[in-house]
Amino acid sequence: KQEVTQIPAALSVPEGENLVLNCSFTDSAIYNLQWFRQDPGKGLTSLLLIQSSQREQTSGRLNASLDKSSGRSTLYIAASQPGDSATYLCAVGYSGTYKYIFGTGTRLKVLA
Amino acid sequence: GAGVSQTPSNKVTEKGKYVELRCDPISGHTALYWYRQSLGQGPEFLIYFQGTGAADDSGLPNDRFFAVRPEGSVSTLKIQRTERGDSAMYLCASSLGLNTGELFFGEGSRLTVL
Numbered sequence: 697k698q699e700v701t702q703i704p705a706a707l708s709v710p711e712g713e714n715l716v717l718n719c720s721f722t723d724s725a726i727y728n729l730q731w732f733r734q735d736p737g738k739g740l741t742s743l744l745l746i747q748s749s750q751r752e753q754t755s756g757r758l759n760a761s762l763d764k765s766s767g768r769s770t771l772y773i774a775a776s777q778p779g780d781s782a783t784y785l786c787a788v789g790y791s792g793t794y795k796y797i798f799g800t801g802t803r804l805k806v807l808a
Numbered sequence: 809g810a811g812v813s814q815t816p817s818n819k820v821t822e823k824g825k826y827v828e829l830r831c832d833p834i835s836g837h838t839a840l841y842w843y844r845q846s847l848g849q850g851p852e853f854l855i856y857f858q859g860t861g862a863a864d865d866s867g868l869p870n871d872r873f874f875a876v877r878p879e880g881s882v883s884t885l886k887i888q889r890t891e892r893g894d895s896a897m898y899l900c901a902s903s904l905g906l907n908t909g910e911l912f913f914g915e916g917s918r919l920t921v922l
Contacts, residue, residue, distance in 0.1 A: 700850075730911060739814075739899060740851070740913040785850055787911070794839070794906040795864055798850035 698723055698790050702799035709776055710807050717771040717802045719786035724764045731760050731771050732785045734801070740785065744771070776806045810834075812914035814900050820920045821890055829885040829917045833902030840883050841911065842875055843899040851899055857883060858906050890921045 701720045709715055719729070728747045732740040744753045744760040746769065752761040759772040769786060783803045787796040813832040821827055833840050839858055843851035853867040860880045868874070872890075877883040887894055897918050901911040 732913075737897075737918070739812075739915040740901075740911075742910050742912060745910045787851075793864065794856060794858075795841070795853040795867065796911065797853070798843075800848070800850045 698788070698797050700786060700788050700797050700799040702784075702786060702802050704802060705800065706803040706805075708805045708807065711776060711778060713776050713806075714772070714774050715776055715804075717773070717784050717804070719769040719771070719788075719799055721767045721769075721788045721797075723790060724767055725791040726764060726788050727791050728789045729760075729762055729769050730787045730789070730796070731758075731769075732787065734783045734785060736783075743784075773804075776804075778806050778808045781805050812900055812902050812912055814898075814914035814917050816917055817915060818918045818920075820922065822922050823890060823892060825890050825921075827887045827890055827919060829887075829898050829900075829919070831883045831885070831900030831902075831914060833881065833883070833900070834912055837902035837904055837912075838880070839903045839906045839908075840877060841901040841903075842883070842885050843901065845897045845899055845916075854885070856906070863906065887919075890919075892921050895919055895921045 730745045731743040746762045757774040762769045783801040785801045787798045815830045841856040842854040845851045855865040857877045872888045875885045897916045899916045901913045
């Protein structure tokens with residue numbers, strides 16, 4: 697069964713810390729992986745998309761890596777700010793299907 | 809449009825009623841997805857379209873749920889005989905094509921069945 701797991705489920709850090717969010721997936725046959733941010737009661741905002749042929753993508757203070765062989769992706773957030781507080785979700789696009797499978801998310805709180 | 813638009817943003821209905829949720833994707837995006845999200849959970853796949861046809865509707869929970877996209881743009885998710893368990897956030901997303909790029913989501917439609 698194709699599953700996506702995100703650890704930790706919740707994380708609270710002081711402002712300024714660098715942090716890593718984890719996403720693991722079963723089955724390495726994927727075509728891409730996407731990281732999203734979701735604020736309470738809102739839709740999802742795309743952060744980074746990594747194609748299966750890529751190892752990482754960067755946007756500002758965010759860096760996402762992909763290791764298909766181990767079934768893992770990490771989202772690195774540098775110099776965290778209170779405005780980064782949100783739930784972060786990863787979604788995996790498995791080969792042979794076009795329906796993305798989501799993890800349950802990591803709820804991040806950055807304390808001022 | 810500039811982004812994915814979903815209406816209504818909130819819908820409160822009574823058990824047994826019929827509900828329609830609308831999604832207007834980004835102009836030029838041929839792929840359209842519907843997801844459902846319960847509190848504290850990740851989005852759960854319902855159905856996706858490539859153009860006008862439902863390419864995969866395996867996530868629809870039962871035959872009370874149906875979705876259409878008659879002209880390959882706007883889509884409507886229809887729920888008959890609503891149940892309290894249908895209460896959730898319904899999210900729509902679009903992309904340039906299947907397997908060809910980022911998913912862009914709307915703000916969702918919050919459905920509450922009393």
